[in-house]
Amino acid sequence: MRLLEGKTVLVTGASTGIGRAAAIGAAKHGANVAINYAASAEKAESCVAEIEAAGGRAIAVQGDVALPETATAFVTAAKDAFGRIDVMVSNAGICPFHSFLDMPPETLERTMRVNLHGAYYMCQAAARAMVAQGEGGAIVAVSSISALVGGEFQTHYTPTKAGVHSLMQSAAIALGRHGIRCNSVLPGTILTEINRDDLADQEKRDRMTARIPLGRLGEAEDLAGPIVFLASDMAAYVTGAALLVDGGAYVNLQ
Numbered sequence: 001m002r003l004l005e006g007k008t009v010l011v012t013g014a015s016t017g018i019g020r021a022a023a024i025g026a027a028k029h030g031a032n033v034a035i036n037y038a039a040s041a042e043k044a045e046s047c048v049a050e051i052e053a054a055g056g057r058a059i060a061v062q063g064d065v066a067l068p069e070t071a072t073a074f075v076t077a078a079k080d081a082f083g084r085i086d087v088m089v090s091n092a093g094i095c096p097f098h099s100f101l102d103m104p105p106e107t108l109e110r111t112m113r114v115n116l117h118g119a120y121y122m123c124q125a126a127a128r129a130m131v132a133q134g135e136g137g138a139i140v141a142v143s144s145i146s147a148l149v150g151g152e153f154q155t156h157y158t159p160t161k162a163g164v165h166s167l168m169q170s171a172a173i174a175l176g177r178h179g180i181r182c183n184s185v186l187p188g189t190i191l192t193e194i195n196r197d198d199l200a201d202q203e204k205r206d207r208m209t210a211r212i213p214l215g216r217l218g219e220a221e222d223l224a225g226p227i228v229f230l231a232s233d234m235a236a237y238v239t240g241a242a243l244l245v246d247g248g249a250y251v252n253l254q
């Protein structure tokens with residue numbers, strides 16, 4: 001069964017990793033897909049090419065999500081290309097690992113602007129278009145297990161993920177009357193570009209893996225199904241929810 005047939009799905013940060021897997025997963029379920037990226041034009045175009053090669057339709061739009069104008073331009077481009085907006089997957093994010101006591105203010109501020117402000121602007125722009133359209137919609141934000149637990153070298157990052165989780169809860173209330181559902185996924189540790197250097201430390205990698213009841217770190221594709229589900233009418237009565245996709249890591253205290 002194709003869960004997103006004829007819908008337009010927008011995905012931020014879809015040149016690589018979770019966003020790319022979500023975009024390709026949505027296209028496999030029949031969606032027309034608009035992807036945003038910041039720097040990786042070739043990878044974004046290869047995502048579009050992969051979708052088109054499988055018979056789908058996709059466009060790539062460059063833009064820094066930290067800027068509010070990127071959100072309006074992205075939503076406008078998607079609407080121009082496909083005629084409507086049904087789903088926003090707010091995924092773009094950065095995690096420049098750094099110790100707390102000497103955190104450079106610019107690293108803190110950039111992480112906040114990309115991860116939290118970027119999600120805010122994108123979800124707001126999509127919601128405005130959905131309200132104007134008058135047929136509801138779905139927003140899925142990629143938060144993190146890090147919304148619930150800390151990280152020594154992520155003191156600038158984990159608050160942004162808690163913020164995204166909270167944003168979906170408040171937006172669910174604000175947008176319920178318009179038939180717009182707002183949910184988040186909370187990935188555990190997923191092998192992508194964002195943690196390639198961090199997980200080059202084999203001892204850390206083994207330690208992280210040992211905590212996971214399902215016995216392995218995640219792959220970007222592990223998020224595609226949960227995101228497509230929350231975006232689809234299968235989740236018609238799900239809003240304000242957060243779905244852990246972590247192989248069981250969070251519940252494994254001892």
Ligand SMILES: NC(=O)C1=CN([C@@H]2O[C@H](COP(=O)(O)OP(=O)(O)OC[C@H]3O[C@@H](n4cnc5c(N)ncnc54)[C@H](OP(=O)(O)O)[C@@H]3O)[C@@H](O)[C@H]2O)C=CC1
Pocket residue numbers: 012013014015016017018019036037038039040041063064065066091092093094095114142143144145146186187188189190191192193194195220
């Ligand atoms: N990997 C993990 O373990 C986990 C990841 N997450 C979250 O998943 C999301 C995706 O990360 P992941 O796939 O792992 O990492 P990747 O580094 O593979 O992907 C990040 C994506 O975000 C884009 N991006 C970065 N900065 C900007 C920006 N300013 N404007 C627009 N796009 C931007 C990148 O595009 P470009 O390359 O063009 O710059 C890229 O497409 C993030 O929000 C992250 O916090 C959550 C939990 C766990």
Ligand SMILES: C[C@H](O)[C@@H]1OC(=O)[C@H](O)[C@@H]1O
Pocket residue numbers: 095143144145146151161187188189190194195198
């Ligand atoms: C980038 C990290 O490896 C990753 O990001 C998250 O949100 C997870 O909690 C992991 O720490």
